[in-house]
Amino acid sequence: MLDIKVKNIVLVGNFNPSNFDKYFFIKNGIASEEEILKNSVFNALGGMQLVCDRFSIVINPKQIIVSSILPVDKDAEIEKLIVKLIEAGDLVNLTALGFNFHWFLWDESCTFHELSKKLFYNNSSKLFSDVFNTNDSMYGTYASKDIKKSRLKLDVKPVNAPDLDAMNYQFNFHFDIQDKSTNSEAIEYLNDYSFYVDECNKIISIYK
Numbered sequence: 001m002l003d004i005k006v007k008n009i010v011l012v013g014n015f016n017p018s019n020f021d022k023y024f025f026i027k028n029g030i031a032s033e034e035e036i037l038k039n040s041v042f043n044a045l046g047g048m049q050l051v052c053d054r055f056s057i058v059i060n061p062k063q064i065i066v067s068s069i070l071p072v073d074k075d076a077e078i079e080k081l082i083v084k085l086i087e088a089g090d091l092v093n094l095t096a097l098g099f100n101f102h103w104f105l106w107d108e109s110c111t112f113h114e115l116s117k118k119l120f121y122n123n124s125s126k127l128f129s130d131v132f133n134t135n136d137s138m139y140g141t142y143a144s145k146d147i148k149k150s151r152l153k154l155d156v157k158p159v160n161a162p163d164l165d166a167m168n169y170q171f172n173f174h175f176d177i178q179d180k181s182t183n184s185e186a187i188e189y190l191n192d193y194s195f196y197v198d199e200c201n202k203i204i205s206i207y208k
Contacts, residue, residue, distance in 0.1 A: 002207060006102035008067035009082050009193075011186065013094040017048045017059045020089070025050055025057075028088035030081055055081060079193035086183050086190075093180050097189055099150075099173040101200045104159070104166040105207055112165035113138055116158045119167065140167070147199055149189065150175050154203070171200045 021042050025031045035052040042048050047060035054076040058065040064085065068076040085091070107115050113136065120139035122128050132139070138158040145152055150173040159168040173196045175189050 001108070002103060002105050002204065004101060004103050006067070006100060007078070008065055008100050009078055009190070010098040010100065011064040011066075011082060011086070011091075011094060012062065012096040012098075013064075013091065015059055015061055015064060015091070017046070017061065018043065020048055020050075020059050020085075022050075024088070028084055030057075030084050030088075057081070057085070079190045083187055083190050086186060091183055094177050094183060094186050095180065096177060097175040097186050099171075099193065099196050101171040101197075103169040103171070103200075103204050104164065105169065106164060106166040112158065112160070116140065116167060120156070147173065148192070148195065150196065152199070169204060171203070173200075 022033075022036060022040070025036070026033055031050060031052050035054075037051045037053070040049060040051045042050075047058065049059075050057040052069075054068070054070055055078055056067050056069060058067075064082070066078045066082045066085070068078050070076045086094075105115075106112075110118070116138045120141050121133075128137075128139070140155075140157040142156070143154045153172045153174060155170045155172075157168050157170070159166055175186075177185050179185050
């Protein structure tokens with residue numbers, strides 16, 4: 001079985017969280033006053049957090065993180081939210097951007113250890129065959145390549161959680177921003193967000 005647990009966009013640069021108060025998000029059409037939940041935090045030392053039913057936004061001096069809170073079959077359009085935030089805040093001197101998707105895979109017909117071994121054990125590797133070839137061994141992998149204007153980094157790890165034992169497929173599409181004098185490069189990548197969503201879905205569909 002497959003499920004997505006994390007879907008977020010991370011913007012890297014230098015930010016002043018105090019510039020983003022409750023009124024900023026309401027005035028710029030990012031969230032209405034009715035949408036903003038009570039556990040949102042503004043004017044806190046070192047950062048702020050906006051929480052709604054559909055999404056959350058965390059801003060600290062080095063990062064802006066916009067996360068979808070909706071199930072996989074619904075879309076919070078977080079790429080459009082962060083574009084609004086960039087344009088309204090006139091954010092420049094941006095250094096990097098990342099699209100992150102964490103998929104979880106599990107199989108109720110076999111144990112957690114059996115699943116990780118079936119997917120990633122390599123008998124030709126002496127590290128695995130001579131050292132990590134016990135009943136309690138677990139396996140994963142790392143791979144990366146260029147996709148369009150991003151560097152895709154895929155890290156697969158076994159995760160032992162209280163409610164679920166699963167293989168965690170962590171997709172990160174990383175963009176280095178070259179022109180730091182404007183925000184146009186970041187917005188260009190964000191406007192192409194659906195392409196990278198599709199690429200992630202194509203890869204994870206191997207297991208569907």
